[in-house]
Amino acid sequence: MIRFIRGKFYPQMDGTVVIETASGIGFLVTIPANSPLYGHFEGEEVKVYTLMTVREDDMSLYGFSSLDELNMFRMLITVNGIGAKAGMAIMSILPVNELKKAIATEDEKMISRANGVGKRTAQRVILELKDKVDYLPTDEEGESKPAPSARNEEKEIAAQALVSLGYSRTEAAQALEKVTDEGLDSEGYIKQALRHML
Incomplete structure (x- = not known):
């Protein structure tokens, strides 16, 4: 029914978040404890992909970053x-x-x-x-690929660090987009991004 919600992000204390849409409606959404969505600032606009479950005594929204x-x-x-x-x-x-x-x-x-x-x-x-998941264990060199969601999380940590150094969110995002190295940790992304800001 509700495929995704775009709005302002407000984390709660019980494993849920509230997404306030432009119309002023706040949707209560349950998200995974390790969701990359937690990398966003309170009040920042996010897009959450959702699944609604309806039971006789309950109606819930579950949300995901991708x-x-x-x-x-x-x-x-x-x-x-x-x-x-x-x-x-x-x-x-x-x-x-x-x-x-x-x-x-x-x-x-x-x-x-x-x-x-x-x-x-x-x-x-x-x-x-087992036969339904699309996991690819190795790349051409035979080394394990870093999980895409893990990369995004490291980049998000780097973005927050750059903002804390005084750069705008847009400047941080643009600098991180220029980083071509894959599989870096947050510190590596920060160092590479700062080179593009000099």
Whole structure:
């Protein structure tokens, strides 16, 4: 029903956020504990991809920073015994690409770290989704690719650091776009971005 929401970001204390749209309506959205959305400043405009669940006694919105995350959540809740709550718990333990890796490599131990998810449930997730995830384990050199969501998180940390140094959000974003090196940590992105600002 509601595919995405664009508006101002206001984090809450219970694993939810409020997205206030231009019309003045505030949508309460549950997001993963490790969501890159938490890298945004309070009041900053964000776009959240959403899935609405409707039950007899509840209507909830679940939100994600990317379509890839949303699609992963959709797949999780198709697994027998995995509801929205368990699906969100699994999404909260790993970035989406690392979660795909855990499924593809049958790492039940990693998946069962999620709150309320036991060994049998983790095995069921692997059994039902292993052939559906699009995880690519290596690049041409045979080295593991960094997870896209992890890269975005490091860039977001770098952007916040640049803003704290006195640069505008736009200046920080433009400088980071010029950084061509991939797989850097936040400190590496900051150093490279500052070179483009000199």
